[in-house]
Amino acid sequence: MVGSIQLLGATVVVLAFVDIGRRWGGPYPPRLSPASDERREMLEIAALFLLSIGGIAYGILVYRDVVAFNPVVVPLGERGLTLVFVLGAVAAVIVPAALELGVRGRSIRDLGFRLPAEWRPALLLVGMGVALGMAPLAFGFPEPQSTFPLLLALYAPVFEEEFLYRGVIQSKLERVLPQERAWVAAGVLFGLSHVPNDFFGPFWLGSGGDPLVAVLRLAEQTASGLLYGLLYMKSRTLAAPIIAHYCSNKLAVVVSTVWG
Secondary structure (H helix, E strand, O other): OHHHHHHHHHHHHHHHHHHHHHHHOOOOOOOOOOOOOHHHHHHHHHHHHHHHHHHHHHHHHHHOOOOOOOOEEEOOOOOOEEHHHHHHHHHHHHHHHHHHHHHOOOOOHHHOOOOOOOHHHHHHHHHHHHHHHHHHHHHOOOOOOOHHHHHHHHHHHHHHHHHHHHHHHHHHHHOOOOHHHHHHHHHHHHHHOOHHHHHOOOOOOOOOOOHHHHHHHHHHHHHHHHHHHHHHHHHOOOHHHHHHHHHHHHHHHHHHHHHO
């Protein structure tokens, strides 16, 4: 019950932040140049989304021991990079980057690798991420983690998700849709990308998960996607949603680890 109340409260707070971002996050910048072939752009968005969902679903099946095939693909010290990690990198970073930079001829600035076009929405988003990340400390300190998983979390899922859903998919949507529709659509897709994480557990035979918690978690993730997308569009820099996303996910754990 507490989990449901926390998730509902988090969703309401994030949606309130979205409203603040719309009102006081500054104006929208000029729209990105329209796509020369809108149908092809939309097909590419659909393909990237489905590729991402497939990689996530495979990782969840491996994690739940439904699929055992997860060999080390790239040897790296004692750990190595497994097939799940490599598939995630391919689906979220390598293929989208090759498509946009190589095939489409766009620049890294077009994908958000730049200083903020406007500092107000960037700082607003970072501040909101810090607030969301500190909120769990009101319920107690989470379990500390070692440095490696905390650093790894900055890349996967944070960088992977922000690069794919803000830098690539949202930018492509803006080339075929009005700006407000683009960030809303990208936020919804971001939320839907978490369906394997949220629902494979509650509805998997014998998992004992709570469907209500899964629905509320999905709602909170979708609201977060709307927030990141809105202020990414207004700031035009990936740095802001990456920092905000990481703080929202891990700041409480970082504080617990440092103070622990």
